[in-house]
Amino acid sequence: MSARPTVDQSALLPASLRDDFPILNGDVLAGHPLVFLDNAASTQRPRQVIDAISDVYQRDYANVHRGIHTLSERSTELYEQARENVRSFIGAKHAHEVIFTPGSTASINLVARSWGGENLRAGDEVLTTVMEHHSNLVPWQQIAAQTGAVLRHVPLTDDGRLDMGQFDALLCERTKLVAVASVSNTLGTINPIDEIARKAHAAGAVVLVDAAQSVPHMATDVQASDVDFLAFSGHKMLGPSGVGILYGKESHLDAMPPFLGGGSMINEVRLDSFTPAALPAKFEAGTPPIVPAIGMSAAVDYLNRVGLEAIHHHEQVLTQLAYDALAQIEGLRILGPAPEYRAGLISFAFERIHAHEFAQVLNDQFGVAVRAGHHCTQPLHALLGIPASTRASFYLYNRPEEIDRLIEGIAKVQSMFALKGRRRKRKQ
Amino acid sequence: MPSEEELYQEHVLDHYEDPFHRGTLAGATHAHEDKNPLCGDVVRIELKLDDSGKIEDLYFTGEGCVISQASASMLLEEIHGKTVDDLKAFSAADMLALYGPRLTPNRQKCCLLSWKVLQSAVHSPVAKGDQP
Structure with a gap:
């Protein structure tokens, strides 16, 4: 996978915003800083x-x-x-x-x-x-x-x-x-x-x-x-x-x-x-x-x-970055349109690996919180022909480095659950 | 060695990739299907009961996460050849112990899906004309 392009920091909100959110700097999972990408479900709160x-x-x-x-x-x-x-x-x-x-x-x-x-x-x-x-x-x-x-x-x-x-x-x-x-x-x-x-x-x-x-x-x-x-x-x-x-x-x-x-x-x-x-x-x-x-x-x-225009712009930069990286991953299906038509969230599915595996491994091994399931849109998932999907959703406190963690985590999930010709132990 | 907390131990992945009795059962006497509405995991179990209440044979189909599908394989392997009374005595706690790695409450639902389906299946005779 090619390294992602450098992001012009002036296109983003200041990273110092994160200091307003105690939970982002808290100790959620030992050994991993929290990467909170479940904002479409519910966001975090600033100390204000x-x-x-x-x-x-x-x-x-x-x-x-x-x-x-x-x-x-x-x-x-x-x-x-x-x-x-x-x-x-x-x-x-x-x-x-x-x-x-x-x-x-x-x-x-x-x-x-x-x-x-x-x-x-x-x-x-x-x-x-x-x-x-x-x-x-x-x-x-x-x-x-x-x-x-x-x-x-x-x-x-x-x-x-x-x-x-x-x-x-x-x-x-x-x-x-x-x-x-x-x-x-x-x-x-x-x-x-x-x-x-x-x-x-x-x-x-x-x-x-x-x-x-x-x-x-x-x-x-x-x-x-x-x-x-x-x-x-x-x-x-x-x-x-x-x-x-x-x-x-x-x-x-x-x-x-x-x-x-x-x-x-x-x-x-x-x-x-x-x-x-x-x-x-x-x-x-x-x-x-x-x-x-x-x-x-x-x-x-x-x-x-912070300003709603600036927030929207920040999320668009992150979404474009995530979209470009996800689009390079073989076997990954992005649900929904090109970045120009979308807000700050991306759901995806794999042919063979269930969304639960992504959410579990991303959490346990990378500290990345994403949503897995049907996101309360069962008819849409039925229409798309998939039982569930994994969703990463961004907000004003997310950073490009967090998308790197998401992409790394996805690669790990793919290798963990690749078919390897495993055999179950036969009972005597 | 993976720790006891590791969800995806090798024996779990082995069952996922090489499941016990995945498929349908010709001449099944009982069958049941259910899903986990949280995530869309689906499991169907078909089985053949003899007159003495012995589970002669059983097969499962379904789709979903590793935990829901591997646990179905483990359960069927465990119960194969046992009786309805044995199954009744096989509790949810037994199922979680059979699976092995400790699960959070949400993932326990994935693990217990096939267990719930099987507990219902032995009470769900297949109508004569409807045999698979």
Whole structure:
């Protein structure tokens, strides 16, 4: 294998960023520095986020929107500042269009149950794609079963992009909603969300974008792309788990019935009836993820300081580097399109060696954390004709030397599991 | 020498590359198939039981990681010629011990897939018209 080309360090984010992440310099596996390439599953946190969480608990914590006492006021203020911070981060018009949920999955389920339950009728169509994460498939299957709506799926081109010709053909007057990922968590494909939204609106459909894999990695502007709903998670963008966002246009959220019932989401309750609260409380029943939301806001601050454009560029350099090295390995099949169409992740498969072997040996012998399995895209893996794949996904703290470790590890796996004419010991 | 912690000991790779009774069994009386939803490992086991409850013969097919496939080979070799009662007494802990190297909880699922399939297979008669 030829040595990789030298990377122009000025094209990358400064390596000193890594000092902000205690876990990267921790002692995870004896003898190996941690090479964390499982960022599409969940990222690590900088101390700025960890400190923000710890500070709230030590100084400011109480339940929000409930007490008159000082701590409740402080918590409420921090929680609402977090909402405003997220609003600005995604370019939403109003802070009350930003709903805190437990995560992307909960956000999509909220829309499927509330918007879908109200608007879908037998024979209506929901148009999604074959590359969706289970979280953007199963909620639509569930609401389709309840309403009699029909699911349609946009197929892929040979190189793993959405077949936009087929999208045009499938989009019709029966299509009530288009549900699509901005970036595929398995193929890495960046989908043309602006074009999809424009065409869907022209056909009279609303658009939900599963943005879990794009919001952390590239600039988002919901008004410019004109999407109706956008879902993403805090833990994939340096924030805590247990919090995510549903962005929805005010007009949609106002017209939708509440999803979960309980405290906070009401205006007035009688023994046999209630009236719902105004946005955003209408969709935040019960005690919300207070501290996770505040931690997510600290993550937004961190990402803003580094800059989303710079992060995206950094990941593109790493992705090109990894792609070029992986493409040279005989027998390795890269899933998804060329680097120009993809975000910072690469999944691959081998004819004979299972993804588990890669993940295990990369971890045990090289300290490299990757994902092995179907990455919650079983239908896509079935379509590709493979039971599982191995995924390396990058973020702002990854470095070219870490990709070298990945490539070294892959070579080791290949030699370990090469057929060698081994014979099992026969029992006497 | 590989340490006890080494997952891929030589005898594991030997079973992976040169498995015991990989294939289908003509005239099987019982069969079962299952998968590990986490990773897509699949194992199917076909076997022939005689009237006294002896497992006369058994074969497996499947695809998946080294651990799931090598452990299937080891299990079939171990159980070949034994009885349903012997199999019932052969616990999950016995299966992990037979495999050898210590496994993390997620990889234990890979190792125990064929064990679960076989425990079900002896209670899953093949319909007459459906024999392989």
